[in-house]
Amino acid sequence: xxxxxxxxxxxxxxxxxxxxxxxxxxxxxxxxxxxxxxxxxxxxxxxxxxxxxxxxxxxxxxxxxxxxxxxxxxxxxxxxxxxxxxxxxxxxxxxxxxxxxxxxxxxxxxxxxxxxxxxxxxxxxxxxxxxxxxxxxxxxxxxxxxxxxxxxxxxxxxxxxxxxxxxxxxxxxxxxxxxxxxxxxxxxxxxxxxxxxxxxxxxxxxxxxxxxxxxxxxxxxxxxxxxxxxxxxxxxxxxxxxxxxxxxxxxxxxxxxxxxxxxxxxxxxxxxxxxxxxxxxxxxxxxxxxxxxxxxxxxxxxxxxxxxx
Amino acid sequence: xxxxxxxxxxxxxxxxxxxxxxxxxxxxxxxxxxxxxxxxxxxxxxxxxxxxxxxxxxxxxxxxxxxxxxxxxxxxxxxxxxxxxxxxxxxxxxxxxxxxxxxxxxxxxxxxxxxxxxxxxxxxxxxxxxxxxxxxxxxxxxxxxxxxxxxxxxxxxxxxxxxxxxxxxxxxxxxxxxxxxxxxxxxxxxxxxxxxxxxxxxxxxxxxxxxxxxxxxxxxxxxxxxxxxxxxxxxxxxxxxxxxxxxxxxxxxxxxxxxxxxxxxxxxxxxxxxxxxxxxxxxxxxxxxxxxxxxxxxxxxxxxxxxxxxxxxxxxxxxxxxxxxxxxxxxxxxxxxxxxxxxxxxxxxxxxxxxxxxxxxxxxxxxxxxxxxxxxxxxxxxxxxxxxxxxxxxxxxxxxxxxxxxxxxxxxxxxxxxxxxxxxxxxxxxxxxxxxxxxxxxxxxxxxxx
Numbered sequence: 042x043x044x045x046x047x048x049x050x051x052x053x054x055x056x057x058x059x060x061x062x063x064x065x066x067x068x069x070x071x072x073x074x075x076x077x078x079x080x081x082x083x084x085x086x087x088x089x090x091x092x093x094x095x096x097x098x099x100x101x102x103x104x105x106x107x108x109x110x111x112x113x114x115x116x117x118x119x120x121x122x123x124x125x126x127x128x129x130x131x132x133x134x135x136x137x138x139x140x141x142x143x144x145x146x147x148x149x150x151x152x153x154x155x156x157x158x159x160x161x162x163x164x165x166x167x168x169x170x171x172x173x174x175x176x177x178x179x180x181x182x183x184x185x186x187x188x189x190x191x192x193x194x195x196x197x198x199x200x201x202x203x204x205x206x207x208x209x210x211x212x213x214x215x216x217x218x219x220x221x222x223x224x225x226x227x228x229x230x231x232x233x234x235x236x237x238x239x240x241x242x243x244x245x246x247x248x249x250x251x252x253x254x255x256x257x258x259x260x261x262x263x264x265x266x267x268x269x270x271x272x273x274x275x276x277x278x279x280x281x282x283x284x285x286x287x288x289x290x291x292x293x294x295x296x297x298x299x300x301x302x303x304x305x306x307x308x309x310x311x312x313x314x315x316x317x318x319x320x321x322x323x324x325x326x327x328x329x330x331x332x333x334x335x336x337x338x339x340x341x342x343x344x345x346x347x348x349x350x
Numbered sequence: 351x352x353x354x355x356x357x358x359x360x361x362x363x364x365x366x367x368x369x370x371x372x373x374x375x376x377x378x379x380x381x382x383x384x385x386x387x388x389x390x391x392x393x394x395x396x397x398x399x400x401x402x403x404x405x406x407x408x409x410x411x412x413x414x415x416x417x418x419x420x421x422x423x424x425x426x427x428x429x430x431x432x433x434x435x436x437x438x439x440x441x442x443x444x445x446x447x448x449x450x451x452x453x454x455x456x457x458x459x460x461x462x463x464x465x466x467x468x469x470x471x472x473x474x475x476x477x478x479x480x481x482x483x484x485x486x487x488x489x490x491x492x493x494x495x496x497x498x499x500x501x502x503x504x505x506x507x508x509x510x511x512x513x514x515x516x517x518x519x520x521x522x523x524x525x526x527x528x529x530x531x532x533x534x535x536x537x538x539x540x541x542x543x544x545x546x547x548x549x550x551x552x553x554x555x556x557x558x559x560x561x562x563x564x565x566x567x568x569x570x571x572x573x574x575x576x577x578x579x580x581x582x583x584x585x586x587x588x589x590x591x592x593x594x595x596x597x598x599x600x601x602x603x604x605x606x607x608x609x610x611x612x613x614x615x616x617x618x619x620x621x622x623x624x625x626x627x628x629x630x631x632x633x634x635x636x637x638x639x640x641x642x643x644x645x646x647x648x649x650x651x652x653x654x655x656x657x658x659x660x661x662x663x664x665x666x667x668x669x670x671x672x673x674x675x676x677x678x679x680x681x682x683x684x685x686x687x688x689x690x691x692x693x694x695x696x697x698x699x700x701x702x703x704x705x706x707x708x709x710x711x712x713x714x715x716x717x718x719x720x721x722x723x724x725x726x727x728x729x730x731x732x733x734x735x736x737x738x739x740x741x742x743x744x745x746x747x748x749x750x751x752x753x754x755x756x757x758x759x760x761x762x763x764x765x766x767x768x769x770x771x772x773x774x775x776x777x778x779x780x781x782x783x784x785x786x787x788x789x790x791x792x793x794x795x796x797x798x799x800x
Contacts, residue, residue, distance in 0.1 A: 047757030048383060050750050057746060081456055082728025083735065089461065090725030093468045094713075097721075100472035101712050104479035111483040173484060181698035184486055210697055215482060215706055312462065345761040349768070 048344075055337035062330045069323045072314040079312050088311050095308040102301045105217055109294045112214040112224045115172050116287050119226055122170035122178065123283060126231060126242075127276045129160045129167070133246060134269045136160075140253045141262035154253035161246045165190035165203075168228045178228035179207030187228040203243045205229040216293045224286065231279055242272045353403060353414060355791070358784035364417030365777030368395055371420045373770045376763050383758040387566030390758045391558055394422045425558045427756045432565060435748040436572035440623040442741040443573035447627035448637075449738035451519055452731045455638060458511040461724050467508060468720060470501040471652075475712035482702040482709055485694025492689040495682065502668070502680045505649050509677050512642045519631035519638075526574065527615040527625055533574055534613045537589070537596040540567045544586050544599065544606040551585075575621035592621020637730055644723045646678035652716035653680050659707045663693060 071080050082089035139145065140153045165188035168178050175183035189202040205228050212225035233241015245268040252260045354360075372393045382388040400413035460466040477494040484490050526532045543564045550557035568589070571577050575592040582588050584604030589597040594615055599606040620626040630636040653670035660667040665686045673679030695701030 045754045045757070045759055045762070047753055047759040049757050050753045053746070053753075054750070077462075079462060081731075082459065082461055082724050083453075083456055083731035084728075086725050086728030086732055089728050090721045092462050093721045093724060094717075096462075096468065097472055097475075097713055097717055100476060104476050104709070104712075108479060108483055173487070175484065175486065175700065181700045183700040208698065210701065212700065213482075213702060213706060215479070215709065219710060221706060345764040349764060 052341055055333075055341055058333055059330070059337060062326060062333055066323070066326045066330060069319060069326060072319050073316075073323060076314055076316070077312050078314040092308060092312040095304060095311060099301065099304050099308060101218070102297055102304060105215065106294065106297045106301065108214050109216050109290050109297065112216065112222070113287065113290050113294070115177055115212070115214075115224050116283055116290065118170050118172040119177050119224075120280065120283050120287070122167045123226065123231065123276060123280045125167045126164050127273065127280065129164050130242065130269060130273045130276060133157060133160050133249065134266070134273065136253075137249055137261055137265050137269055140249075141258050141266065143258050147256050150253045150256055154250045157246055157250040157253065161243060161250070162190055164232060164242065164246070168232050176207070178226055178231075180225065180227050181210035181212070182207045183212075188232065203233075203247070205232070216290065217297070220293075222286065222289060226279055226283060231276055242276075245269055245272050353401060355788065357401070357414070357416070358787075359781055361415070361417035362777045362781035362784060364398060364419065365780070366774055368393070368418040368420055369770045369774040369777060373767065373774070375423060376766045376770065379758045380760065380763050383760060383763075387562050387569065388758065389425045389427045389558070389562050389565075389756040391423050391425055393420050394424050395419070396421045423556065423558060425561060425756075427565075428752070431748065431752045431755065432568075435745070435752055436569060436577055438741065438745045438748050439569065439572040440574075440576055442738075442745045443575075443624035444622060444627045445734065445738040445741045447519075447624045448631065449731075449734040451515060451627075451631045452637065452727075452734045454515050454518075455512065455641065456727065456731045458508060458515070459724060459727060465504075467501065467504045468717075468724070470497070470504045471717055471720065472712075473497045474501045475709055478705050478709040479712075481692075481694045481705040484700070485702045485705055486699045488689065491692050494692060495687070495689045498667070498682045498687075501652075502649075502682055505645065505652075506673070506677075506679050506681075509642060509645055509649075509679070510675065512638055512645070513675075513677055516632045516636075516638050516642075519628045523625065523628040523632065524614065526628070527613070529613040531613065533571070533591065533596065533615065534608070536567055536571055537608045537612070540564065540571075540589060541597050541606040541608050543567065544597065548586050548604055548606075573624055575623035575625045591615070592617045592623075592625060593619065594621070641723065641727055642677075644719065644726075648716055648719040648723065649678060649680040651719055655711050655714060655716060656708055659704055659711075662696060662704060665691075667692075 072078055079085050079089050079092065136153045136156055140150050168188050169186050169190055170177055176185065176187055177183070179185060179187040185206050187205055187207040189204075189206075207228050209227050209229070211223045213221040214224050215221050229241070232243050245265070249261070249265050249269065252265055372395065375391050375393045379390050395418050398416045398419040400415050402411040403414045405412040461468060463469070474494075474497045477490070477497040480490045481494050524531070528534070543560060547557055547560045547564065550560065568577060568579065571589075571591060578590050580588045580590075582599035582604065583601045584599060586599035586604045586606050587597075588595060588599055592615075594612065594617060595609060596612055596615075597606050598609050615621075615625070617625070617629070620629060631638055633639055634642075650670050653666075653668035656668055657666040666683045667687055668680055669683045670678070670680045673681075693699075693701075694705035695703035697703065
């Protein structure tokens with residue numbers, strides 16, 4: 042006996058086929074509206090795991106990019122401060138040359154000394170440069186002004202505080218996975234700490250002011266001129282270091298961007314729906330659904346009853 | 351033996367009656383075309399006992415047919431298909447319960463997306479990264495504390511929601527297998543159906559529709575677990591589910607009862623079916639329980655790795671342990687760690703040495719464990735829904751085969767109606783022909799020349 046097909050079988054199979062097609066359509070519709078091939082882990086467990094890992098990687102790259110941006114901002118402020126200080130040191134050098142001329146009257150030297158005092162205050166002020174409210178030249182003590190830049194005008198005999206209030210800690214920024222770089226310059230590297238200490242800008246400047254007021258042209262012409270030149274050289278080398286650091290940041294930044302792009306495209310390949318394919322699937326499913334409906338309607342409706350008297 | 355003159359009328363009458371019965375059965379079939387569990391019936395017709403007649407052909411007597419009798423009203427059903435169907439239906443019950451519960455679990459993971467743990471972890475590591483850029487900044491530290499709270503909250507929420515899914519499985523099990531539950535009601539109904547069948551059979555009748563009722567109840571029971579049916583000595587049947595007897599027919603009287611103390615059901619080994627799945631789902635060592643274990647391990651790994659570095663400050667960053675709800679919990683170590691006390695390092699306000707180390711934990715053990723958990727969970731959900739679909743197809747197939755044997759086909763019944771109607775008409779015609787013949791014999795014979 043051939044298989045009997047009963048009415049219940051017909052309607053069950055028509056219904057379950059329609060359900061199947063509707064479920065597939067719903068899945069395709071989800072893919073179209075979200076733009077994602079994976080909307081839940083079970084759609085493709087391997088890809089879902091990979092997408093999570095790629096997203097985490099991408100977040101890491103973006104974090105490094107933010108770190109690089111921060112470091113660039115920090116170093117830009119540092120460079121500006123350093124070049125201002127260098128300019129002022131150059132001015133001081135000219136003043137030394139001017140003051141070392143024997144023919145210059147002492148009053149003019151006093152005036153030059155006043156100018157040097159102003160330059161000292163200006164240098165300290167530059168050394169107190171901040172980025173995002175933080176003192177960039179203060180080592181780890183970024184919330185403390187590295188130098189006291191107020192000049193005591195009322196009583197010049199009171200020695201101004203030239204001490205460096207920061208420390209010599211390095212500010213590290215992570216610019217790549219486990220790659221850190223030092224982004225800061227310590228104030229005492231360029232301006233020095235206490236007066237009289239060798240190799241520090243503030244000491245040299247104080248000496249110049251003293252010698253100008255004392256009219257010690259011999260010292261001005263030899264020792265002071267050499268000392269200020271030495272400080273300028275030191276400044277330039279520090280600036281060169283900062284410049285090299287900024288170059289490194291630029292390189293890191295463009296490298297990170299490249300990695301970000303490639304990771305993004307990997308992520309997109311992993312989890313994004315291929316729109317063309319999805320659309321084709323959708324219209325195919327729609328056609329199938331319609332023909333299933335059509336066939337179902339005809340099969341379920343007709344019966345021998347239609348043809349009997 | 352001579353044959354009565356009126357034999358022909360009697361034969362036609364049998365024909366009329368038999369076709370009428372057959373039509374009645376057809377009407378019954380049509381009326382029940384959509385009844386769940388209905389088995390089509392057919393009237394079994396057989397020629398009635400013949401009359402022996404002597405013929406001139408030899409010593410042996412001929413046999414003159416006397417028409418037709420309805421021998422039985424047969425249920426057209428294949429018991430073997432029933433067994434196959436119930437076995438497959440049990441698998442379907444198991445897979446459906448699993449796939450439903452695991453889909454719930456999948457939803458509570460919220461992956462991939464912005465509301466999942468993966469995203470919170472990313473933000474948490476980002477927050478540490480931002481702290482490396484400015485440990486003294488209030489905003490960066492506040493963000494860190496907020497993001498740390500967020501990631502712990504999401505981990506604890508998922509842990510709680512997994513526990514709730516297990517609890518739901520346990521509740522559903524109690525509802526189904528408990529006293530007064532679904533199975534207990536089905537068992538009671540089965541016992542009374544069996545008793546009704548028994549008393550009908552004792553009077554010699556064949557209660558087809560009660561058999562259908564019994565088979566339907568057994569079908570329903572087979573979703574829940576392994577059903578086995580054994581003949582009882584007194585003629586009825588014993589029914590057990592997953593090895594536990596739920597309907598017992600008395601060995602001498604044959605009266606079926608539900609043994610006292612059967613419910614709530616407890617099983618020595620897995621009963622299979624939906625009950626088996628629910629037992630597995632609520633178990634601490636089942637699939638959901640294992641996700642909880644792994645999630646707790648991931649939380650502990652996160653806590654340990656961060657504390658391992660941050661602990662240098664003398665304070666732990668996270669606290670991991672069993673919470674008030676009895677579930678493993680990870681929390682920010684508050685109030686010791688707050689937006690005002692959190693530090694990036696030990697060497698002064700803007701030291702970021704510790705923060706640098708911690709932000710390097712991104713993509714480490716905790717992240718990997720979570721990815722593995724999501725991948726494993728996704729695989730198992732996909733597997734469960736594939737198995738469910740397969741079981742559904744197989745069950746549908748068997749259901750179709752059963753339906754193919756036992757289902758009512760309206761086309762067939764229509765054809766039968768015509769068949770029986772014509773046969774009825776023909777029998778009536780035969781009767782009137784006999785009548786006309788008798789008319790000739792009774793009214794006209796012997797009236798020659800009148």
